[in-house]
Amino acid sequence: MASQETMSSSSSLAAWLLLVLLLPPLFAAVDDGMRSGGSGGKCTTSCGNVGFEYPFGVEDGCYRGGGFNLTCNHTYQPPRLFLGDGSVQVLDISVPHGWALINNTGMVFNSTETRVVLNRTWDQLVGGPYSLSGSNKIALVGCNARVDLRARVKVKHGGRGGDDDTGSNLISSCTAVCPLDLEDMTPVFAIGSGGSSAACSGVGCCQANINLDIPSSYTIQIHNLQELGGSISPTDLVFISKEEFSYTNDMAFGNNIPQALPALLDWYISSDPSECTYESAPDCLSANSFCHAYDLGYKCHCSDGYQGNPYIRGGCHDIDECKSPQDYSCYGNCNNTPGSHICDCPRGYEGNASTPNGCKDIDECGHRETYQCYGECINFPGGFDCLCYHGTDGDPRKEGGCLPVKHHLSARDLGLFIGLGVGSGTILLLIAVGAPFLSRKMKVRKLKKMRQTFFNQNHGLLLQRLISQNADISERMILTLPVLEKATNNFDRTREVGGGGHGIVYKGILNLEVVAIKKSRIIVEREINDFINEVAILSQINHRNVVKLIGCCLETEVPLLVYEFISNGSLDQHLHVDEPISLSWKDRMRIAVEVARALTYLHSAATVPVFHRDIKACNILLDNQLTAKTKVTVFSFGVLVIELLTRKRPTYRTDQGDSLVLHFASLLRQGQLVGILDPQVLTEGGGEVMEVALLAGMCTRMTGQDRPTMREVEMGLENLRVSKKLASHDTASSSLVSQMAEHRMVATGDMEESSIQYSMEE
Template identity: 30%
Template structure:
């Protein structure tokens, strides 16, 4: 049978044209799959894409709002059905009126009407993916085919799909993202679009065609080239923008095909642009493309909010306004305002504009690693993200704009050399400083270990201070005196006024002195003994931190510049309480403690002139097997002569020193006179000559008339000064007699 395309031929009347739905989809190309996966992962990482409590995916397909699979999770027209009979699950559009109608039609050559027709009903469109940013959804549509009948009689069987997107539904076929493609020996596919009028039941027909023609020229088969769709085995045409495509199909023009035995089928499809790549084997065999793509080939749908429009400037959005993200805006849909609107994120934002807070600021610096051309920043710049954009300042020493690629050296070569030299010197200095700092820290750790830090960490009532904490106190303006232990400074630590004692030399003897002070005083808690707060071990010779007493020492009060009038009652109280502190040390601690350097300079007074014993400078814990000291330490004017001769330090040594203190209290004279004479000798000589010692008493307290008490105090002092140690009273006896004397005076 001979046929031509012209209607003038006697048997070439065109057969009825077959309406064929073209939907789309199959798996996308590998780069697109990778991009989609990366985009999905990025989206999941950033923020949610759907309403709270709603599923955000069906199988491998993300379902962003306004789409959704459950009631309350989608806007009208955007419902999705998730079919769980597949693994993984598959997503289908569930909006009424969106479907494919599949029909199989048998045509006999030369006839004007089909011989028979079988309808296979409507099926839902299967989704591939959704992009709210682009307002697009990709779906699968089957390939339409026209093949010679199996009986090889020259008759034809057409398998046709009609695509219905619904007259007022949210979907339109994208005219910019799809193509009409025909494949075959002789194929001329056409598109018809149905536009249903709101006022009358009429239709508007729009035709589009392309032509692939190898008819009568077998040698032209050699011109069919893989990958080329230029009318030799494959043709394509862009979709028209004149009318929106909602209900449409494709047409085949059927003519005689002398090559039907080797090329029995032709195909037509609306497919995503650049997706299908023609291959010459597609011209041979039966149902090649439908079998290769059983789920269909991909095509693209535009979606929009059809039942509304963008609010005018200054106009309040309607209650059902879809662009709810604060960083979104409204734009007319494809085809103009008559087809509704879509929502977009503002520039420099990304996400879902259809949900609250869905559009988030993007990190351009992170994205430029994937697309450096979109977000340029030269290698001489440093990418810094910011809200609604990013900056690319030039690196240090350069000027210009890294985004524009204009970074240049800020300094000339000579200046760079000079700066480099200075920088090198600075680096050497910094390294030297770090080395010195390291050595200083190492020395500090060594001092801490040497001075018994690990042991003193366990001591109760002792704080270990860092030298940096004490440094502000050790200034000349805070200096308050010098004693046998060293220099004394006052200051504040933890909001408490303290006295810091800093040794002025570092002999082994003084190291032992320090160790004894810390160990002994950590065990001594008495109202008339100065409290040791803590110490600093991070120096060669440790420093001690005591509570500060405002009235200084008894020596200052009696003999110093800040001389204060003291009546007999105050002096007697100082004697009683000082003696009580020594009794506590001698007999009421876990181990016997001997002061060894009792003198007015080591008796401090608070603001009410209550005394507190300080400076255990030469004290020793009395061990069972060792009672002798290796050397003598203390003020020679107060030291027991027996101790000087024997080196044996006992509690009676403190008794002797306390006797000298009593003499100073009642005479207000120093233990050693300016002419070299001794206060002790003056009292002893007065006793030997049986003279009254009244002349030696302080005139200030003699005037009070308590001569009997003064005589008793002098008598106690002289007993304490007895060179026969056994004849000296104990400190307990001294306290008892002083207390009786004090009570007698008060009564």
């Protein structure tokens, strides 16, 4: 924490403090009639879109005392509901769960102090029902600042002893810092997650849970972490809300900053938890209700199997679980009972009716004596039939109840029966002999037609046209499904070598060559044209450090891709091992150079530039000589180099919540990289380590125009390797630093239009 307060930065700290639960004095008396379920039709139960009930109310006599009065302001359309005298808007109220959702307004503060402290004391709440819920979050959006939430926790002794103030305790805190190239930018953020948003995790934005109900007062402390201070401007923001915070790419949001956000209050029917026992409590008036004591008071709840309002007589009513039985795990016959229900299997079934398909049909014919069937027993779902055998008649449910029937057939009837039997037998024989042949023939035709349908659906003709100019590629690129089934022994489970949420990878033999066949799970139909174009382009890519696409099969619902098989696993598996010694510095440098070569080829030398945008250690495959094969932008490459230097995964976080890239950049500026570098790298790398670290720092600059191109990165790494061989490390290092400092990558519109985003993981 101390190190954060001394952090140097040139940007200014600004704070928009969106709090503040300024609740008015709330006093009223409650009519005894309300405790019995209301006072006729004179009590308002809704305002605008918000409904409420006792202990809340608008009119005198309709609410419980101690702060439960509400105000319905009809000057708005629709009308709006407020707590007390109308200073805090209510968005929703839950009587069964004891919370209120309010519209939390904000304030702007300017200052040149190193620390800005804003106190908000809820004097109106002392003895009242409300507290700030621990379900809320505190968030700071800005650069080089820390926000602290402190609260004075009151310990109640009872009697004349009063309350003891234990002092101001730190409840929650978070820090947001920015690299140099973000300090002059206005952060853009959103509420909620999804789409193109990213979590507020410390770079330009941070958030923290409160996790503690605050009873009566709190203090907000905003710390300017700049070394020289700086003025406060309303561009940095502080929020308290129940919502999740995240970055978004929607720049239009920056022009529509909300003036208020929803925050959650907990309320208690009484501030004295000692009044609560399981059997009774003064305010739990309904039958089938109980009380629950908390640190700040107690609440009433309906008993299990009941729902409603426990604060009025007769307010808790039975839940009819049988109206929606599956919500209560009943998959048989449901019978509702007061406070519960009975769930049994239907007649003719047995088992557990509380689980899906838990009731199984009873095979009565397997227990004839139990079910009294002494004739022919025919079982069916939920029951059975009991008949006398052919040639007998009587009562099959009695032992010996079926007696033989005397019957004489005429010669004509006998001949008819014989003729029917012979004819039926001949027909059945022909069907038995010909059915397998016809079935097999129809199955083959159906499979062939299905493969052709999938081929057309997956735009196979388009791929043929795109690769037809290169005879060598067109001959091997499009593979049939039977060929791949043979290569994988019909996709046998023993051939699986990897898999995940996106698909399964099989090892196969194709033309005496070991290949990897990826069988994806899903593909979006609107992306199939892009997929075909990417396959056509990637089929022409030939580089020793890029995994080669051998072919594809379009005769399945989701196309299959065939790649060269890389046998030695991924860089992630070799780098992150449990032993203290991992890959040597020589191997790490060589792998970085090989990945840079591959990316330079994809960015510059390929017919159409290919930008993968998903470089990470698990996407760098190694062969038996640990040669890098990238399945895979300059920033991601920089993150990979940092991972090679530190042997820490990109998901690493410091105790202060800083990410790996942010922590690395901070230590690089302070000249204290020794604290994060892999000891093996320090031992084996020598002077090269600092040069590579500087290069990684340049690649991970926050703005693209300040980063070098992949060609410049490759040249820098090659120069380092050559300089080591020539034993002129000092000169080469100086040249590398000056060279990389002069270059910036400019992404032109033409390059963006012709580039392709490509990911073998997806």
